[in-house]
Amino acid sequence: MTAPLIDPDRIEADYLIETAFDPMQAAEIMAGEQSSGTFISVPGETPELKERSAARVERLTVYDSVAQPTLPGAGRPNAGDGLWQRAKVTLSWPIENLGASMPNLIATIAGNLFELKPFSGLRLVDLRLPRAFAQKYAGPQFGMEGTRRLAGVHGRPLIGTIIKPSVGLTVEDTAAMVDQLCAGGIDFIKDDELQADGPACPFDARVKAVMAVVNRHADRTGKKPMVAFNLTGDMDDMRRHHDLVLAEGGTCIMASLTAVGMAGMIELRRHSQLPIHAHRCGWGALTREPMLGWSYPAWSKLWRLAGADHMHVNGLENKFSEADDSVIASARSLSEPLFEEAPMRAVPVFSSGQTVRQAAGTLQAVGSPDLIVTAGGGVVAHPDGIAAGVTAMCEAWDAAAAGVDLPTYAQDHPALAAALSVY
Structure with a gap:
């Protein structure tokens, strides 16, 4: 504390x-x-x-x-x-x-x-x-409660993924992948931080194509997957792109913090009517040397105050250099109140090399299901396809919540069993 x-x-x-x-x-x-x-x-x-x-x-x-x-x-x-x-x-x-x-x-x-x-x-x-x-400064506008309300997910983590490959997909390719993810029951989808508004996959066209798919599935199931569209860019472009996402029925936007800067984040929060998913790309340059730069609890307090609803904290057994105890401390720090009268808590987002195998450890370490987990390859590289990848991730977290080890749970869950054979 x-x-x-x-x-x-x-x-x-x-x-x-x-x-x-x-x-x-x-x-x-x-x-x-x-x-x-x-x-x-x-x-x-x-x-x-x-x-x-x-x-x-x-x-x-x-x-x-x-x-x-x-x-x-x-x-x-x-x-x-x-x-x-x-x-x-x-x-x-x-x-x-x-x-x-x-x-x-x-x-x-x-x-x-x-x-x-x-x-x-x-x-x-x-x-x-x-x-x-x-x-x-108003801080996060939605936090965990607002995120759950918009995503229709309660009592468990939001199971998510990242559009992969990071770049190179067309608008049509992206919409087709989102269609498979929605069909598989995904809760949360995000753009990769490298995908914003390039000529190969323009933002406006991507939003319209993806939201047509998402809205169709929402009409069918009554639950709308949350998509975090990466609108990182100049301030005028970010405002315009936010308005398009909102008009198309979208429920989340994403910005890369080190790219848009503090003033950009503050202005985005003032304009936004949607949760802001904050990506921390470039964070390693500020923290990797233990005797230089920032610790995450200090750095993230500023972005929470500026208005970040979701904040990346890396993931357990990740593909980067950060140790698990640092990841856990970062995630827990986001629930520490900034002020007594305005806690301004943010949602921890676990990512980076996440598969079915980190679910139990993550849930135990954080001590709460109030989190988002995003697995890129851990979903889309499933041997039986994307829908099976979504199912396997959901099953892994169901097993974690029930306190059942993965091999035992996988005996009656073929998608999870197949995932364990490759991850």
């Missing part, structure tokens, strides 16, 4: 640092760089101004030391023991420095400090914000 703010009118951020300098001295350099100070005293930086506007070092806890610096280019003092100390530092800023502005918040808590020479490691691990941010 996130600790409360010491002062409700100040912003707080926690960092993991590594430095050859005295850790308190290094922390004070951080505070100065990110508020009123610079490398030398300047006229006008009076004690009164510092008292009013300077960042403060609220807490510092030294952990351990290492013999070699993690990152290149770090400086060291002329005298010292030759070790690089690691510590947790909490800085705070008066909200009067920037106001409740998300873009300027990023510049404040994650600006030039990553380049400071006294540090051989610096990572933002958590943050806490004054209520003024909750008053300005």
